Amino acid sequence: MVYVFMVFALIAFFYLLPLLKKSPKRDRIIVAAIFVFVLAVCALTAQGVELPNPLKTAEDIVKAIGLSYPPLK
Amino acid sequence: MKTETGRISSLQYMFCIACFIQSSALLSSFFVPLTKQDSWMSVLAGILLASPLLMIYLGLMRRFPGKTLIEINEAVFGRVFGFVVSLLYIWFMMSLFTLNLLDIGQLVKKTIMVDTPLIALISLCILVCAYAVYHGIRVVARYSFVFALLAVFVVITSTLFTLNFWRFENFLPMFDQSVMHYVQSMHLATTIPFGEVVVFLMIAPYVQRNKKGLARYAFGGLLIGGMTVLGVVVRDTAVLGNVLSFFSIPPFETQRMAVLAEGLNRLEILYIIILIVLLFFKVLILYYVSVMAVTQLFKLGSHRLVIPLAGALCVAYATFIYPSEIAHVIAARGETAQLWTVFQLCLPLFTLIVSAARKPPKKQSKSAEAA
Numbered sequence: 001m002v003y004v005f006m007v008f009a010l011i012a013f014f015y016l017l018p019l020l021k022k023s024p025k026r027d028r029i030i031v032a033a034i035f036v037f038v039l040a041v042c043a044l045t046a047q048g049v050e051l052p053n054p055l056k057t058a059e060d061i062v063k064a065i066g067l068s069y070p071p072l073k
Numbered sequence: 074m075k076t077e078t079g080r081i082s083s084l085q086y087m088f089c090i091a092c093f094i095q096s097s098a099l100l101s102s103f104f105v106p107l108t109k110q111d112s113w114m115s116v117l118a119g120i121l122l123a124s125p126l127l128m129i130y131l132g133l134m135r136r137f138p139g140k141t142l143i144e145i146n147e148a149v150f151g152r153v154f155g156f157v158v159s160l161l162y163i164w165f166m167m168s169l170f171t172l173n174l175l176d177i178g179q180l181v182k183k184t185i186m187v188d189t190p191l192i193a194l195i196s197l198c199i200l201v202c203a204y205a206v207y208h209g210i211r212v213v214a215r216y217s218f219v220f221a222l223l224a225v226f227v228v229i230t231s232t233l234f235t236l237n238f239w240r241f242e243n244f245l246p247m248f249d250q251s252v253m254h255y256v257q258s259m260h261l262a263t264t265i266p267f268g269e270v271v272v273f274l275m276i277a278p279y280v281q282r283n284k285k286g287l288a289r290y291a292f293g294g295l296l297i298g299g300m301t302v303l304g305v306v307v308r309d310t311a312v313l314g315n316v317l318s319f320f321s322i323p324p325f326e327t328q329r330m331a332v333l334a335e336g337l338n339r340l341e342i343l344y345i346i347i348l349i350v351l352l353f354f355k356v357l358i359l360y361y362v363s364v365m366a367v368t369q370l371f372k373l374g375s376h377r378l379v380i381p382l383a384g385a386l387c388v389a390y391a392t393f394i395y396p397s398e399i400a401h402v403i404a405a406r407g408e409t410a411q412l413w414t415v416f417q418l419c420l421p422l423f424t425l426i427v428s429a430a431r432k433p434p435k436k437q438s439k440s441a442e443a444a
Contacts, residue, residue: 008196008388012381023374030371031378038386045389055168055394059408068408069257072106 005042012038079211079279086280087290087297088217090270093358094298095224096351097266098305098324100176103405104258105306106318108250110243112258113307119262120299126268127295129421131288134277136428142274143369149428156370158420163366165416166272167383170359171390172401174198177352178391179398184325184345195391198353199384202360206380210279213361220347220354221297227347228301232308234331234340243314257406264410266302267295268417275362321398324348360384 016035020028044051062068081089105112137145142162147155178195186194205212273291280287309323312330320326328341364383368376395401 005385005389008381008385012385015381016378019375019378023378027373027378030373031382034367034379034382038382038389042385042389045392051393053393054164055404058412059404062408062411067411069253069406069410071403072406 005046008042009039079209080281081210081214081276081279082281083283083285083287083290085214085217086273086276086287087294088221089214089276089354089358090273090291090294091221091297091301092217092224092351092354093270093273094266094295095221095301096173096348096355097269097298098302098348098351100265100405101302101306101309101323102321103265103402104261105323107254107261107406108258109315109318110245110310111247111250111255112317113244113303113310115255115258115262116299116303116306118259119267120295120303122259122263123267123270123295123299124292126263126417126421127270127291129418129425130271130274131291132425133274133421133428134287136425139278141278141365141369142271143366145274145424145428149424149431158424159366159370162416162420163363163370165413166275166359166363166366167387167390168394169269169272170356170363170383171387171394173352173356173359174387175391175394175401177349177356180322180345180352181349183322184341192388192392196388198356199360199388202353202357203380203384205357206361206364207377210276210361213357217354220350224301224347224351225297227343228304228308231328231331231340231344232304234333235308235312235327237332238330239311240314241311243311257410260410260414261406264413264417265405267299268413270295271417271421272359272362274421275365276358360387363387 012035016031020031023031041051059068101112101116104115108115133142133145137148140148143159146158146162149155150158174195177198178191181194182189182191270291277287305324309317309327312327313320313323317323324344325341328344329339331340332338333340360383364376364379367373367379367383373379395404
């Protein structure tokens, strides 16, 4: 998995570099911030770190409210 | 702000919606164990219940012509609250994108490339999708017509090939399940394939509208897609009967039984190919709308800046979103339908009510001028 993310990071970096050169400063800052966030998520996932799953959290909230359907017997 | 300059025709829009829904034939395993031989009723109810949802979306399109969902949120709720609502929608779109990406990967792994790692399959899928998204909506929508017709053709031919195995008593007994199971099944059938059409609010401004308007095309897409899913469920019930609920992909088992002539069998590969194509199309649409939503929310100059970032994030997300396929199915049956209802019914309806309560932007500006 590490190799897959490394390939992704390289593709993204070399793809984004020329595009960012033409972009305004504001865009560069936002894209750089998103890039760092995505890279961190990918790196942690590849290392096997268990990240908080937003979908699971939302489903737990639905369950806690009592809106979920009972499990199928 | 428009980052996309391409336009698609109303017909392409219709076939995009049709393909998007047709790809959900795979997800019949979510509600089939609940209503078994009566599952066709859930699909029919899903089509009927999706009609008012579509009318809400069309109402928003009519009130805000030329605006995407993200721009509508900003116009209705203001900059801060609109930003928060849009952020929630982006999470919804990205989650859908990831779940469908996972579905296509698992389908290919389960049926064709058994020994290939899942991560490799979904990464390759993302690379092809990224190429299409890079070139814009025209490339994304170009083949929708061919895909939709191919799907209809495969369903019709497979129905004919399995006619020998049809047993009408497989539909009996009717109304044999508990009322709660019917409600749950209808809810699932409405939200998971049909309600997801809400993402087409991101594409609506890029449709060349003719005099007939967009409503008939949107409903046309819903009908083509819905009837295809209904056809698949009816055929599977007629062939497999009550054992339908034992399989993770019932259409695959039905096709396995199809025999055209001696030596000409194993036609399930045809179905799997078309299902992969349709799922690929759905992932492509979801990838495109996610990228456009992020671009418009952060007011970036080009959607191309977000393509590799959204793709990489969703590949990573797909690896930990659910620990197994069974966990995915259990969560879909238990909580996902309620969660998706917020984005497919509650928020769009609330947006429409708030926008109706407020004065339309043109009148506001006129009154301001007069003042």
